[in-house]
Amino acid sequence: MAEVLVYVDHVDGAVRKPTLELLTLARRVGEPVAVHLGAGADTAAPVLAEHGAVKVLAADAPEFADYLVVPKVDALQAAYDAVSPAAVLVPSSAEGKEIAARLAVRIGSGIITDAVDLEAGDEGPVATQSVFAAAFTTKSRVSKGTPVITVKPNSAAPEAAPAAGTVEQLAVSFGEKATGTKVVSRTPRESTGRPELTEAAIVVSGGRGVNGAENFPLIEGLADSLGAAVGASRAAVDAGWYPHTNQVGQTGKSVSPQLYIAAGISGAIQHRAGMQTSKTIVAVNKDAEAPIFDLVDYGVVGDLFEVVPQLTEEVKARKG
Amino acid sequence: MSLRIVVCVKYVPDATGDRHFADDLTVDRDDVDGLLSELDEYAVEQALQIAEDADDAEITVLTVGPEDAKDALRKALSMGADKAVHVEDDDLHGTDVIGTSLVLGKAIEHVGYDLVVCGMASTDGTMGVLPAILAERLGVPQVTLLSEVSVEDGKVTGRRDGDTATEQLEAALPALVSVTDQSGEARYPSFKGIMAAKKKPVESLDLSDLGIEEDEVGLEGAWTKVDEATERPPRTAGTIVKDEGEGGKQLAAFLAERKFV
Ligand SMILES: Cc1cc2nc3c(=O)[nH]c(=O)nc-3n(C[C@H](O)[C@H](O)[C@H](O)COP(=O)(O)OP(=O)(O)OC[C@H]3O[C@@H](n4cnc5c(N)ncnc54)[C@H](O)[C@@H]3O)c2cc1C
Numbered sequence: 242m243a244e245v246l247v248y249v250d251h252v253d254g255a256v257r258k259p260t261l262e263l264l265t266l267a268r269r270v271g272e273p274v275a276v277h278l279g280a281g282a283d284t285a286a287p288v289l290a291e292h293g294a295v296k297v298l299a300a301d302a303p304e305f306a307d308y309l310v311v312p313k314v315d316a317l318q319a320a321y322d323a324v325s326p327a328a329v330l331v332p333s334s335a336e337g338k339e340i341a342a343r344l345a346v347r348i349g350s351g352i353i354t355d356a357v358d359l360e361a362g363d364e365g366p367v368a369t370q371s372v373f374a375a376a377f378t379t380k381s382r383v384s385k386g387t388p389v390i391t392v393k394p395n396s397a398a399p400e401a402a403p404a405a406g407t408v409e410q411l412a413v414s415f416g417e418k419a420t421g422t423k424v425v426s427r428t429p430r431e432s433t434g435r436p437e438l439t440e441a442a443i444v445v446s447g448g449r450g451v452n453g454a455e456n457f458p459l460i461e462g463l464a465d466s467l468g469a470a471v472g473a474s475r476a477a478v479d480a481g482w483y484p485h486t487n488q489v490g491q492t493g494k495s496v497s498p499q500l501y502i503a504a505g506i507s508g509a510i511q512h513r514a515g516m517q518t519s520k521t522i523v524a525v526n527k528d529a530e531a532p533i534f535d536l537v538d539y540g541v542v543g544d545l546f547e548v549v550p551q552l553t554e555e556v557k558a559r560k561g
Numbered sequence: 562m563s564l565r566i567v568v569c570v571k572y573v574p575d576a577t578g579d580r581h582f583a584d585d586l587t588v589d590r591d592d593v594d595g596l597l598s599e600l601d602e603y604a605v606e607q608a609l610q611i612a613e614d615a616d617d618a619e620i621t622v623l624t625v626g627p628e629d630a631k632d633a634l635r636k637a638l639s640m641g642a643d644k645a646v647h648v649e650d651d652d653l654h655g656t657d658v659i660g661t662s663l664v665l666g667k668a669i670e671h672v673g674y675d676l677v678v679c680g681m682a683s684t685d686g687t688m689g690v691l692p693a694i695l696a697e698r699l700g701v702p703q704v705t706l707l708s709e710v711s712v713e714d715g716k717v718t719g720r721r722d723g724d725t726a727t728e729q730l731e732a733a734l735p736a737l738v739s740v741t742d743q744s745g746e747a748r749y750p751s752f753k754g755i756m757a758a759k760k761k762p763v764e765s766l767d768l769s770d771l772g773i774e775e776d777e778v779g780l781e782g783a784w785t786k787v788d789e790a791t792e793r794p795p796r797t798a799g800t801i802v803k804d805e806g807e808g809g810k811q812l813a814a815f816l817a818e819r820k821f822v
């Protein structure tokens with residue numbers, strides 16, 4: 242069977258969940274070969290093997306951390322040259338998309354970004370995308386070169402499928418452009434202890450209706466009672482009530498959890514773009530006319546300062 | 562020497578309108594009003610600020626798009642850009658990101674540049690990959706997704722808020738940057754700006770001016786193919802209750818019924 246390259250998104254060898262989803266999708270079109278760049282390949286390899294990687298191509302060099310994007314493109318291209326894969330799959334993070342895009346032009350291939358599903362087709366992998374703020378679903382394929390496809394988080398449930406996962410060193414020589422953009426400093430984001438927004442099964446988001454940073458603990462309290470991630474609308478982020486990393490929507494994160502709870506959010510098109518594919522949607526809003534109610538499975542017209550605390554208490558009580 | 566800035570701006574269908582696909586599965590640009598992509602207003606704004614801080618700078622706004630795309634250029638000119646370039650050609654219909662980047666790259670080289678400024682993503686395609694591809698094609702450093710940017714002493718520096726970390730970046734000019742909607746609100750065109758824009762030069766170019774063959778672009782030249790586009794069925798109407806003091810409890814019961822609790 243043809244091999245499929247899967248780019249590994251990890252933090253020092255801790256593999257992030259979207260990569261496991263990618264391995265699962267990759268098995269539909271070929272044999273997954275993982276590409277691990279940076280430290281921690283030995284930590285990552287057993288996890289990648291468990292999820293179907295027949296091989297792990299590993300490379301580590303200071304360039305990956307010291308310069309932006311291009312060294313990783315050079316390395317992925319080296320893997321591409323070594324394997325001649327049937328497709329290249331990359332997680333749809335901001336960086337993942339940039340790496341994939343540059344690789345695509347280099348190898349003369351078309352690129353599809355933000356796929357939400359992938360299946361084998363007669364003329365190569367068929368990618369499902371959700372477009373125009375999720376108002377349409379499209380099926381597309383790459384018609385020239387080796388398909389390069391980036392896939393959004395939560396597009397598949399990771400399945401175990403043990404394979405060899407043998408680690409092989411990948412030889413990479415960096416081009417002269419690799420050191421063009423220097424990363425002068427890097428401040429890792431502090432963990433909140435809550436699930437990662439894009440990976441969470443449940444997301445609780447607050448909007449302008451939360452009316453102040455001092456009230457966001459109300460949203461956090463509900464999130465914690467459900468083991469959920471916390472999101473925010475752009476209005477709440479722009480007001481400085483919650484960090485931009487938690488913004489849900491077109492210019493924030495796009496989420497697709499099992500359950501999305503919107504509190505004090507009107508449901509503007511740009512917000513919907515980032516959450517409309519959630520499986521179950523629930524809203525609390527005091528305006529019965531708010532567009533968010535067009536999307537909901539269950540909506541409460543009411544004051545979030547009454548409804549949310551009561552909900553949190555009731556969830557806690559039910560969980561015992 | 563003058564700092565030559567080229568800003569790439571896209572003319573897009575209004576996101577609040579009823580966006581659709583045309584019969585050939587390209588974006589329908591006829592039935593929905595178009596405008597300068599809101600995310601590219603941030604690019605114009607940052608270019609203006611960089612120009613204001615430089616001794617001498619010239620801003621060219623560049624678009625690849627249909628006749629109406631001139632509106633987007635006018636808006637950018639009225640915000641304060643100096644001149645505009647419009648690449649327009651019937652053969653461009655249906656061009657994908659690979660083709661668009663080819664055309665933009667040639668046009669940018671035609672204009673001459675020290676700095677290229679892009680938005681973070683277009684509001685219709687929302688791929689957010691064009692800036693990276695353009696940097697690859699131009700062979701200049703990619704300094705993308707910046708929430709803060711400045712240019713000094715032949716260097717561009719900026720802050721990139723990534724998924725797992727915030728990075729401080731630096732590259733020598735010539736370079737390409739893209740800026741996010743966290744980079745600062747875009748200014749509104751003033752009345753004076755709107756009047757002045759009417760007199761600013763807009764250069765029109767077609768594919769032959771740029772030495773691009775028609776089979777390198779357009780629907781036929783695209784390296785990806787959309788086979789199917791289906792409108793998402795409207796979500797089935799949910800249950801909506803008015804809170805009469807028990808709203809939180811009712812909601813909890815719903816969540817329990819769906820096995821979330
Ligand atoms: C290019 C572009 C990109 C954008 N990207 C994003 C994005 O990524 N994410 C995003 O979210 N937005 C984005 N926006 C902004 C978007 O258009 C809306 O402005 C924003 O989503 C509104 O946030 P909101 O719903 O919190 O605020 P509002 O629209 O002001 O809604 C607040 C809601 O809270 C309700 N409310 C008030 N008080 C209470 C209370 N006590 N109890 C219950 N309900 C209450 C009100 O009835 C109202 O419906 C973008 C806009 C543009 C132009």
Ligand SMILES: Nc1ncnc2c1ncn2[C@@H]1O[C@H](COP(=O)(O)O)[C@@H](O)[C@H]1O
Binds near residue numbers: 569600658684686687
């Ligand atoms: N047709 C176009 N004309 C000019 N600039 C464009 C065009 N398409 C995309 N861009 C630029 O590329 C950025 C990212 O676009 P995209 O990758 O399509 O989301 C936009 O914010 C613009 O700066």
